[in-house]
Amino acid sequence: xxxxxxTARPEARPAAVEVLVEGRPxxxxxxxxxxxxxxxxxxxxxxxxxxxxxxxxxxxxxxICFDCLARIDGVANRQACMVTVAPGMRIExxxxxxxxxxxxxxxxxx
Amino acid sequence: xxxxxxxVAGAGPAxxxxxxxxxxxxxxxxxxxxxPAPGGQxxxxxxxxxxxxxxxxxxxxxxxxxxxxxxxxLGPGGGIDYSPRTTLWHVDLAxxxxxxxxxxxxxxxxxxxxxxxxxxxxxxxxxxxxxxxGVMGAGAAQILLKxxxxxxxxxxxxxxxxxxxxxxxxxxxxxxxxxGEGPVTLLETGGKGALWDAVRAGGLWTGRRLLxxxxxxxxxxxxxxxxxxxxxxxxxxxxxxxxxRVRWAGGEAACDTLLLHEGVVPSTHVSRxxxxxxxxxxxxxxxxxxxxxxxxxxxxxxxxxxxxxGIGGWEAASATGRIAAIDAARRLGRLPEREAAARAAxxxxxxxxxxxxxxxxxxxxxxxxxxxxxxxxxxxxxRCEELTAxxxxxxxxLGATGPNQAKAYLRAGMGPCQGRMCGTTVxxxxxxxxxxxxxxxxxxxxxxxxxxxxxxxxxxxxxxELG
Numbered sequence: 001x002x003x004x005x006x007t008a009r010p011e012a013r014p015a016a017v018e019v020l021v022e023g024r025p026x027x028x029x030x031x032x033x034x035x036x037x038x039x040x041x042x043x044x045x046x047x048x049x050x051x052x053x054x055x056x057x058x059x060x061x062x063x064i065c066f067d068c069l070a071r072i073d074g075v076a077n078r079q080a081c082m083v084t085v086a087p088g089m090r091i092e093x094x095x096x097x098x099x100x101x102x103x104x105x106x107x108x109x110x
Numbered sequence: 111x112x113x114x115x116x117x118v119a120g121a122g123p124a125x126x127x128x129x130x131x132x133x134x135x136x137x138x139x140x141x142x143x144x145x146p147a148p149g150g151q152x153x154x155x156x157x158x159x160x161x162x163x164x165x166x167x168x169x170x171x172x173x174x175x176x177x178x179x180x181x182x183x184l185g186p187g188g189g190i191d192y193s194p195r196t197t198l199w200h201v202d203l204a205x206x207x208x209x210x211x212x213x214x215x216x217x218x219x220x221x222x223x224x225x226x227x228x229x230x231x232x233x234x235x236x237x238x239x240x241x242x243x244g245v246m247g248a249g250a251a252q253i254l255l256k257x258x259x260x261x262x263x264x265x266x267x268x269x270x271x272x273x274x275x276x277x278x279x280x281x282x283x284x285x286x287x288x289x290g291e292g293p294v295t296l297l298e299t300g301g302k303g304a305l306w307d308a309v310r311a312g313g314l315w316t317g318r319r320l321l322x323x324x325x326x327x328x329x330x331x332x333x334x335x336x337x338x339x340x341x342x343x344x345x346x347x348x349x350x351x352x353x354x355r356v357r358w359a360g361g362e363a364a365c366d367t368l369l370l371h372e373g374v375v376p377s378t379h380v381s382r383x384x385x386x387x388x389x390x391x392x393x394x395x396x397x398x399x400x401x402x403x404x405x406x407x408x409x410x411x412x413x414x415x416x417x418x419x420g421i422g423g424w425e426a427a428s429a430t431g432r433i434a435a436i437d438a439a440r441r442l443g444r445l446p447e448r449e450a451a452a453r454a455a456x457x458x459x460x461x462x463x464x465x466x467x468x469x470x471x472x473x474x475x476x477x478x479x480x481x482x483x484x485x486x487x488x489x490x491x492x493r494c495e496e497l498t499a500x501x502x503x504x505x506x507x508l509g510a511t512g513p514n515q516a517k518a519y520l521r522a523g524m525g526p527c528q529g530r531m532c533g534t535t536v537x538x539x540x541x542x543x544x545x546x547x548x549x550x551x552x553x554x555x556x557x558x559x560x561x562x563x564x565x566x567x568x569x570x571x572x573x574x575e576l577g
Contacts, residue, residue: 009285010259012259039260057352077526
C-alpha cells in the first residue's frame with residue numbers, strides 16, 4: 001500500500017460503509033463506488049492490463065473507460081466505478097484477463 | 111412484456127425534464143439510468159451531497175431543485191416509473207423493444223418512443239503517460255468529490271482547458287482546506303489569440319449571466335491560491351508505476367495526481383450502435399447525431415436530448431428534454447400540432463438563451479490539433495489494447511481508411527471500452543495520415559450489447575419474452 005491519492009472528508013460526508021479492499025477494511029461514504037473505495041484505500045493498481053501487465057487506477061469514474069475493471073464479491077470484470085458500495089463488499093484488483101471459468105488461474109489464456 | 115409510451119435512457123437534466131413533461135401530457139414514462147440516484151453527471155449524487163460546503167453554488171441549488179422536482183413527479187399516479195441502477199444494452203428498432211439490465215436481471219420492454227438522454231463524456235486527452243495511475247479525467251475527480259466527498263491529497267496539477275477546469279479548481283481548493291498537502295496548479299493549454307477569435311463569435315451580452323458565473327469562479331480560484339500557467343503545450347506525465355511529475359514545453363511540476371480536461375463531447379455510443387445518422391461537428395470537434403428542431407433522429411422511434419445531441423450544458427439539456435417530450439406526445443397523437451408548437455415555445459426561448467455563449471466557449475476552448483491526433487508516436491491512444499499513435503499511423507499507411515478498418519488491423523476499439531475512449535483519436539490520426547477530413551475517416555460503429563453482460567444475466571430473461 002502506498003499513501004492514498006485521495007482522502008475522505010468525514011465532516012462533509014460521514015464514512016458509514018465498511019468494505020474490504022484486498023482484505024483490508026476501509027470506511028467510505030454511503031453511495032460511493034467501489035472504485036472510490038480503491039482510491040481511498042491507497043491500492044497502487046485496481047487492475048493490471050491483460051496486454052502488458054501495466055498497472056491502472058480508475059480514469060473516468062463514469063463507466064466509459066473500463067480501466068477500473070475489478071473483482072467484486074468474487075465476480076471479475078466488474079466496472080468498479082458503476083458499483084455502489086455495500087457493507088462487507090469484497091473488492092480485489094484484477095490482474096490480467098479474468099479467468100474463463102471459476103477456479104481457473106486468473107490471467108490464463110481462455 | 112411491460113409497455114410504455116416513452117422510455118428515457120438517462121436521469122440527468124435532459125432525462126428528468128423530458129420525463130416530467132411527458133408525464134404531464136399523460137404519457138406513460140419509464141426512466142432507466144445507470145446511476146443509483148437522479149442527477150446525471152453534472153448533478154451526480156446531488157441529493158446525498160447536500161451537506162458538502164465545497165459543492166455550494168449552482169450544483170447544490172439548481173441541481174437540488176431539479177432532483178426534487180423529479181422525485182415529486184414520481185409520486186403515486188404520477189405516470190413515471192424510475193428505474194435506477196439500470197443499463198440499456200440493446201434496442202430492437204423494428205419491433206420497438208428495449209432490453210435493459212437491472213440487478214442481474216434482463217428485461218425486454220415495449221416502447222412507442224425512445225429518448226436517449228445519455229449525456230456527455232470527457233474528451234479523451236491522450237498524452238504520453240496518461241495511462242499511469244494517478245492520471246485521471248478532471249470530471250473523474252469531480253465525481254469523486256460529489257459521490258464520496260473525496261479529494262486528491264498531495265500536490266495536484268489540472269491540465270487542459272474549459273469551464274470545468276475553473277469550477278473544479280474552486281471546488282477542490284475549498285475541499286482541500288485542512289486535508290490537502292502541496293500546491294494546486296492549473297496548466298492552461300489554450301492557444302494564444304483564442305480569446306480574440308472567441309470574442310468575434312459574439313453572444314457575450316446575451317450570455318452575460320453565464321459569463322459572469324465564469325468570471326467569479328476565476329476570481330475565487332485565484333483568491334484561494336491557484337497557481338496558473340498559460341499557453342502550455344507538449345504535456346507529458348512521468349513516473350514509475352504512478353505519476354510523479356508532469357512536463358511541458360519549458361516547464362515541469364511534481365504531482366501525485368494529474369487531472370486532464372479538454373472539454374466534454376456527446377456520448378454517442380448508443381446512438382451510433384443504433385445506426386442513426388451522425389455528423390462531425392467542426393466547431394465542437396466531435397460527432398453528434400443528426401437531429402431536427404424537436405430532437406428527432408434519422409429513425410422514427412428514437413429522439414436524442416441533452417448533451418448527447420451536442421454540448422450545450424444543463425440548462426440547454428433541460429430545454430431539449432422538454433421539447434423532445436412534447437414531440438413524443440404529438441407523434442403519439444396526444445397533442446395537436448398547434449398546441450405542441452405553443453407548448454414548446456418557452457423552452458425554445460430558454461434553449462436559445464442557454465446556447466448564446468456557446469459559440470464563444472467553443473472557440474475559446476477549441477482543443478489543439480494534437481489533442482485529437484497526438485504528435486508523439488509513442489503515445490498510447492487505445493488504453494484497452496495499449497496501441498500507440500505510431501501504430502495507428504502505420505495502419506493508415508497500410509490502407510486502413512477509418513476506425514472501423516483499424517479494428518481489423520490492430521484491435522483498436524475491440525477492448526472492453528468498445529472504442530469509447532479511442533474512437534475519435536483513431537479517426538483523427540488516420541485522417542491526418544491520409545490527408546482527409548475526420549468526417550471522411552468516419553466514426554466507429556459499435557454493436558450491442560452496449561455494455562458487457564454475463565451469460566447468466568442474459569439467461570435471466572423471462573422465457574415467455576423470448577422468441
